[in-house]
Amino acid sequence: MNRKTARLAVHSFKALTRFRLRSAFLMLGSLVGVAALTFVLSVGEAGERKILSTVRQLFGGSSILVITGGGRLLGGPRAGAARMTLADGEAVVGELPEIEAWDPQQGLSGEPVRRAEGSGTGSAASTTARVLGMSERSERVWDRSVSRGEYFDAAAVAGSARVALLGETVARRLFGDEDPLGAEVLVGSVRFRVVGLLEPFGTDLHGIDRDDEVVVPISTLQRRVLNVDTIQSFKLLVREPSRIDATAREVKRILRERHALSSGQPDDFTIITAVEVQSMVRKVERVLFLYLPLVAGVILLVASAVAASLMLSSVSTRVGEIGLRRAVGARPADIHLQFLLETAATSLGGGALGLVVGCVAAEVVARRMALGDVFSWQAIFLSLGAAALTGLLAGVLPARRAARLDPAEALR
Amino acid sequence: MIELEGIGRTYTRPGGSPVEALREVSLRIERGELLAVVGASGSGKSTLMNVLGLLDRPDAGRYLLDGEDVSRLGVNEQARQRNRRIGFVFQSFHLLPRTSALENVELPLLYSDRASIAGLGARALEAVGLADRMDHNPSELSGGQQQRVAIARALVNEPDLLLADEPTGNLDEASAGEILEIFHALHASGRTIVLVTHDPNVAAHCDRICRLEGGRLTSDQRRSRKSSAALAAREGA
Numbered sequence: 233m234n235r236k237t238a239r240l241a242v243h244s245f246k247a248l249t250r251f252r253l254r255s256a257f258l259m260l261g262s263l264v265g266v267a268a269l270t271f272v273l274s275v276g277e278a279g280e281r282k283i284l285s286t287v288r289q290l291f292g293g294s295s296i297l298v299i300t301g302g303g304r305l306l307g308g309p310r311a312g313a314a315r316m317t318l319a320d321g322e323a324v325v326g327e328l329p330e331i332e333a334w335d336p337q338q339g340l341s342g343e344p345v346r347r348a349e350g351s352g353t354g355s356a357a358s359t360t361a362r363v364l365g366m367s368e369r370s371e372r373v374w375d376r377s378v379s380r381g382e383y384f385d386a387a388a389v390a391g392s393a394r395v396a397l398l399g400e401t402v403a404r405r406l407f408g409d410e411d412p413l414g415a416e417v418l419v420g421s422v423r424f425r426v427v428g429l430l431e432p433f434g435t436d437l438h439g440i441d442r443d444d445e446v447v448v449p450i451s452t453l454q455r456r457v458l459n460v461d462t463i464q465s466f467k468l469l470v471r472e473p474s475r476i477d478a479t480a481r482e483v484k485r486i487l488r489e490r491h492a493l494s495s496g497q498p499d500d501f502t503i504i505t506a507v508e509v510q511s512m513v514r515k516v517e518r519v520l521f522l523y524l525p526l527v528a529g530v531i532l533l534v535a536s537a538v539a540a541s542l543m544l545s546s547v548s549t550r551v552g553e554i555g556l557r558r559a560v561g562a563r564p565a566d567i568h569l570q571f572l573l574e575t576a577a578t579s580l581g582g583g584a585l586g587l588v589v590g591c592v593a594a595e596v597v598a599r600r601m602a603l604g605d606v607f608s609w610q611a612i613f614l615s616l617g618a619a620a621l622t623g624l625l626a627g628v629l630p631a632r633r634a635a636r637l638d639p640a641e642a643l644r
Numbered sequence: 645m646i647e648l649e650g651i652g653r654t655y656t657r658p659g660g661s662p663v664e665a666l667r668e669v670s671l672r673i674e675r676g677e678l679l680a681v682v683g684a685s686g687s688g689k690s691t692l693m694n695v696l697g698l699l700d701r702p703d704a705g706r707y708l709l710d711g712e713d714v715s716r717l718g719v720n721e722q723a724r725q726r727n728r729r730i731g732f733v734f735q736s737f738h739l740l741p742r743t744s745a746l747e748n749v750e751l752p753l754l755y756s757d758r759a760s761i762a763g764l765g766a767r768a769l770e771a772v773g774l775a776d777r778m779d780h781n782p783s784e785l786s787g788g789q790q791q792r793v794a795i796a797r798a799l800v801n802e803p804d805l806l807l808a809d810e811p812t813g814n815l816d817e818a819s820a821g822e823i824l825e826i827f828h829a830l831h832a833s834g835r836t837i838v839l840v841t842h843d844p845n846v847a848a849h850c851d852r853i854c855r856l857e858g859g860r861l862t863s864d865q866r867r868s869r870k871s872s873a874a875l876a877a878r879e880g881a
Contacts, residue, residue: 239754239761250742556738559699560797561727561755563720640694643734 240566244573258542258575259582261535262622266583266615269528270590271597273611276520278594278603286436287513289375294332296468296480297504298324298487315491316501318450321466324486330479335373336466338450339364340458345446347406348416348423359405363419363446365453373467381413381428389449392456396424399443400432417446422456424448434602473506480505529618536622543575543630554634555642564635571631572624579623583616590615645710645804645836646673646696652704653691653859665691666702667859673838675804678831680847681840683856689840690809692856696838697730697807698722710804727755731798735810737790739782739797745769746778749796756801768796772826788819795826806830806837812846824849 248255291297300316321336339362346358370376371383384395396417403412403426412426424446433442454460470479480503487501547554554567562570591607598606653666665688673679683689694700695707698714707715714725731752739748750765758764769778772792782790791811798806808827812820824846831837839850847853855863 235759236755236757243754246747247740247743552736552738553740556732556734556740557751557755558723559697559726559732559738560752561723561801563723563755565720566723566755640699643699643738 237569240570241573244570245577248574248577254542254546255578255581258539258578259585261538261542262532262579262582262619263586263589265528265532265535265622266586266619267590267593268531268586269525269618270587270611270615271593272524272528273614274591274594274606274608275597275603276524277608277611278598278606279601280517280520282434282601282603283513283516287509290436291504291506291509292375292469293506294470294473294476295506296470296476296483297465298468298483299465299502299504300462301500301502316463316465316487317461318463320487320490321463323490324466324468324483327486328479328482330471330475331468332471333369333373333469334466335367335370336450336463337364337366337370338453338458338460338463343419343446345402345406346418348418357406357408359402361399361402361444361446362440363448363453363457365448365450365457367450370447373469376431376433378428379431381426383428384449389451392451393449394422394424394452394456395427395449397428397430397447398426399430399445399447401441401443402446403429419446419448420457422452424452476505477507532618532622536626539575539579539623539626540629543571543626544633546574547571547630547634550634551637551642554637555639555644558637558639559643567637568631568635571634572627575627575630576620576623579619579626580616583619583623586619587612587615645675646671647708648672648695648705649708650705651692651695651702651707653688653695653700653702664859666695668705669856669859669861670705671854671861671864673836675836676831676834677852678827678837678850679839679852679854680850681838681854681856682842682844682847684842687856688859689842689856691859693807693809693838693840696805697732698726723755724757727752728801729804731801731803731806733791733794733798733806733808733811735813737782737787737794737814739790739793741783742781744779744781745774745785745793745796748782748793749800751797752801758801764800765796768800769793771799772796786819787815788822791815791819791823792826795823799830804836806835807840808837809840810842811839812841812843820846 298316298321318336321334325331325334341362342360343363344358345361345363366374367389368384368386371378377383378397381397383397384393387393388395396419398406398412398417406412406417407415412429415426417424417426430443430445430447436442448457450463468479468483470476472479484499484503488499491500493500557567557570558564591612594606598604648669648671651666651669652664655663655665657663669688669692681689681692691700695702695715698717702715705715706713709725709729714722717725740751746765746769749768750761753761753764766775766778769775772795774789774792774796777785777789777793782793785793791814795811811827812823815823827837827839828849839846841847851867853863853865854861
């Protein structure tokens with residue numbers, strides 16, 4: 233019996249190689265499906281790792297972010313004029329001893345940044361970048377230091393020094409292979425000396441390249457570039473993450489008092505705590521781990537239906553062959569097994585190719601989006617399992633039909 | 645060897661009236677006979693062949709193969725009996741395309757319980773004179789050669805009974821002659837052969853001719869081999 237099954241299996245695989253076009257079409261469906269599933273699962277997994285690490289870095293469990301203007305975390309209108317100042321932050325920190333550290337931020341995006349004439353050897357290159365004004369404490373509060381050079385210190389912030397830290401992208405655009413340290417750049421029309429290079433970061437949750445940034449002391453940005461005394465946001469680190477909600481309420485009370493908001497008026501600022509960020513991350517995770525595999529699953533289901541219909545038409549074009557096999561001694565179970573094997577073999581073969589395609593595509597996308605390592609055993613096993621399952625599903629109906637053919641009818 | 649007793653087979657087609665393809669057919673075939681079943685199309689000769697070949701079940705009567713009632717066997721057991729004891733030759737050859745002659749011949753071995761199948765296919769092809777065409781696909785063979793491959797396939801499992809349905813129907817005269825020669829040789833070596841045909845010239849090669857009309861067996865002529873030529877001459881006169 234086993235010997236017979238083995239003979240039959242070898243025979244079935246040989247038969248597949250004789251009808252290459254038909255086999256190729258059968259493989260195509262599961263190839264596309266498995267490629268999609270592999271891609272989605274491995275990119276999804278890497279994407280989630282990236283998001284979580286980004287969130288941890290930007291927004292640990294002890295962080296409170298206060299942003300000027302009302303509205304919500306992601307999009308939504310921001311009511312009221314921006315009127316948050318450094319003094320607001322200082323007042324909050326002064327009143328609440330549970331705050332361990334803080335850092336204010338002001339910034340502008342799309343600002344032209346150029347190499348100052350005469351610095352360096354090449355002609356002055358120019359680019360646009362996000363320019364952020366921060367305090368010397370941001371190195372710790374935002375957990376991002378310099379890879380070369382030195383972060384500016386408190387004295388630089390107090391004295392509105394014209395020193396700048398360049399992100400990797402900006403440095404590469406302006407200086408290429410040259411060393412930017414000590415060189416001078418113009419932000420708008422203000423001359424800054426480059427004292428450090430920011431640690432590489434990659435893209436953040438909004439898809440913004442966080443290496444396309446210039447960080448300068450906030451006082452310098454306010455006075456010399458923007459001529460404002462407002463800030464866009466400040467970030468607080470609390471000593472007791474478990475009391476973060478109570479602390480956030482205190483911050484809100486102090487700011488409403490300082491901005492003289494009566495009880496009917498909405499906040500003219502937004503407070504975001506780790507709790508809210510986590511709920512946002514959960515939403516993103518739901519998309520990645522439910523909807524994307526669902527889409528890939530639908531693709532595989534369609535692939536399975538296509539394979540099933542191709543197999544069905546293969547059965548009806550091979551009625552004579554089936555009748556002959558029955559005449560020379562094939563049992564219905566043998567016919568059944570043969571067609572199941574044919575479908576399973578093409579599905580798994582297509583699946584294996586799809587796996588390669590999916591992994592390559594994931595790798596390409598991962599490189600482009602700086603997602604890191606996307607190779608995932610889980611994705612590979614899930615995809616191959618799905619291919620085998622859809623192959624079996626696609627094979628069952630045609631195999632049954634083939635096995636049930638009346639041999640006398642089939643030979644007519 | 646074969647005993648048919650009162651075999652009846654009625655087809656009911658949806659929307660049509662029932663067709664009685666076989667009515668009370670009783671027939672005894674001895675081991676080693678070369679028998680022709682003749683009749684017009686629709687006379688039931690294909691149905692008779694399907695019944696003999698265990699491809700169709702009679703609604704009435706008994707079919708004894710070597711004393712065993714095989715018409716009541718289960719589907720799988722019938723498949724086993726076909727594989728071991730019956731060889732089929734069809735008008736349209738029914739060879740698998742893009743598959744070598746040797747692999748076509750070996751097809752019945754795929755479904756057999758034999759421990760070793762090595763060499764059997766090649767030997768069967770040699771027996772029909774196609775030792776030099778083993779690796780050829782059906783499309784590379786002439787009609788006569790294709791039918792010889794099909795005969796080799798029918799013989800590969802050493803069956804007791806060979807059933808041929810219009811084996812020369814798709815062939816030119818020369819090829820048909822070759823095929824009939826092979827049947828004669830097989831008959832001479834003691835094999836039981838039932839040949840279904842509407843062609844009197846083909847039937848004249850057999851020593852027994854059974855005629856079917858409207859599903860009934862209407863005549864059963866027996867001739868000794870020696871007298872068959874004389875008989876044919878007398879009939880012609």
